[in-house]
Amino acid sequence: GAGVSQSPSNKVTEKGKDVELRCDPISGHTALYWYRQSLGQGLEFLIYFQGNSAPDKSGLPSDRFSAERTGGSVSTLTIQRTQQEDSAVYLCASSRDGSSTDTQYFGPGTRLTVL
Amino acid sequence: SQQGEEDPQALSIQEGENATMNCSYKTSINNLQWYRQNSGRGLVHLILIRSNEREKHSGRLRVTLDTSKKSSSLLITASRAADTASYFCATDVNFGNEKLTFGTGTRLTIIP
Numbered sequence: 161g162a163g164v165s166q167s168p169s170n171k172v173t174e175k176g177k178d179v180e181l182r183c184d185p186i187s188g189h190t191a192l193y194w195y196r197q198s199l200g201q202g203l204e205f206l207i208y209f210q211g212n213s214a215p216d217k218s219g220l221p222s223d224r225f226s227a228e229r230t231g232g233s234v235s236t237l238t239i240q241r242t243q244q245e246d247s248a249v250y251l252c253a254s255s256r257d258g259s260s261t262d263t264q265y266f267g268p269g270t271r272l273t274v275l
Numbered sequence: 276s277q278q279g280e281e282d283p284q285a286l287s288i289q290e291g292e293n294a295t296m297n298c299s300y301k302t303s304i305n306n307l308q309w310y311r312q313n314s315g316r317g318l319v320h321l322i323l324i325r326s327n328e329r330e331k332h333s334g335r336l337r338v339t340l341d342t343s344k345k346s347s348s349l350l351i352t353a354s355r356a357a358d359t360a361s362y363f364c365a366t367d368v369n370f371g372n373e374k375l376t377f378g379t380g381t382r383l384t385i386i387p
Contacts, residue, residue: 202379268316
């Protein structure tokens with residue numbers, strides 16, 4: 161079956177522009193996560209969706225960042241007024257039921273470069 | 276601050292040798308997972324060890340967990356060139372919380 165997919169794979173944008181990053185989780189997975197990874201660093205948690213519950217937004221670094229998950233499937237991460245420090249690889253993952261023992265399946269990521 | 280920190284940050288060994296990476300964490304956990312990342316892209320789950328387990332094996336991988344020392348180790352035996360990757364440990368910070376916190380990773384290079 162298909163894994164987690166993300167688009168675009170690469171995005172170059174100018175400072176101040178808005179960007180949208182898309183994640184298609186594995187079909188049937190109720191949990192979806194967004195992470196950010198700066199060059200040579202570990203993963204930074206951004207936001208977590210589980211079923212119909214309110215998302216855990218505790219990792220979003222500023223109010224320029226927002227995410228939504230429509231119909232419990234596809235998710236979009238939006239960054240408004242991008243800054244150079246937003247340059248990173250944005251990784252999406254999904255898991256079957258969101259428990260801490262669940263395996264998270266990662267997409268290939270979107271490499272965002274803000275000029 | 277990072278919940279998990281891997282040690283060493285980078286490791287280079289000859290093909291065929293064993294590679295050991297360590298992870299330390301700060302708070303009580305429910306379980307700990309190890310992931311591998313190739314080429315700075317998506318991570319692949321390797322193994323999960325629960326807090327009541329001390330050792331777990333999967334193929335050439337052996338993971339240990341010492342909750343008294345808040346540390347875990349990942350051993351890769353008989354390393355291969357394809358094992359070259361970054362390895363991350365991930366813990367659930369709050370007991371029962373679904374959110375994983377990843378460490379900073381160990382960059383492993385296998386020299387053919």
